Amino acid sequence: MTHALELELKQMIIDTLELEDVTPEDIDPDAPLFVEGLGLDSIDALELGLALQKHYGIKLDAESDDTRQHFASLNHLAALVEARRVK
Template identity: 50%
Template sequence: MLRRAASQGRERPQATTMNPLEAELAAQIIRDLNLEDVQPDSVTADTPLYGDGLGLDSIDILEIALMISKKYGFELRSDNPDNQKIFASIGSLAAYVAANRTR
């Protein structure tokens, strides 16, 4: 359904179009972290998780890592040297999940 809507002439810049996994992760993060002031349609693949983006902190990131472990079947480790890149944005997190998921 998301694909069809995107292909029916919606004129949105490529950077803001999310693939299904990005949209799923964004919705799950907003729901699980009770980000009531964040509208799902305001989130893009480029939305940063920290700072001016979703404004998450290290505890929120731990909760996301736990959710990913349960839902996608792999562990995000705190000692991974790539964590800054992995958790940079919705898109980078989704790309990492897509490459490592077992479910």
């Protein structure tokens, strides 16, 4: 994963979820984003999904994609974006 993409994603998470007290450095790329770690919930997941679509044109397949896995950590998210981005 490139450093630029990592930073971009961190900033996207912060902006999308309006995490006012969080800086990009606070997000550990390996730490879980949901429940523990950043403590995001299922509504945040929907919002993040929509942000991924808006920024990178990512599509997820409800049948075959394991969203939980893609959203497990920042690293997983970055892998998803690298593999599937169309913009």
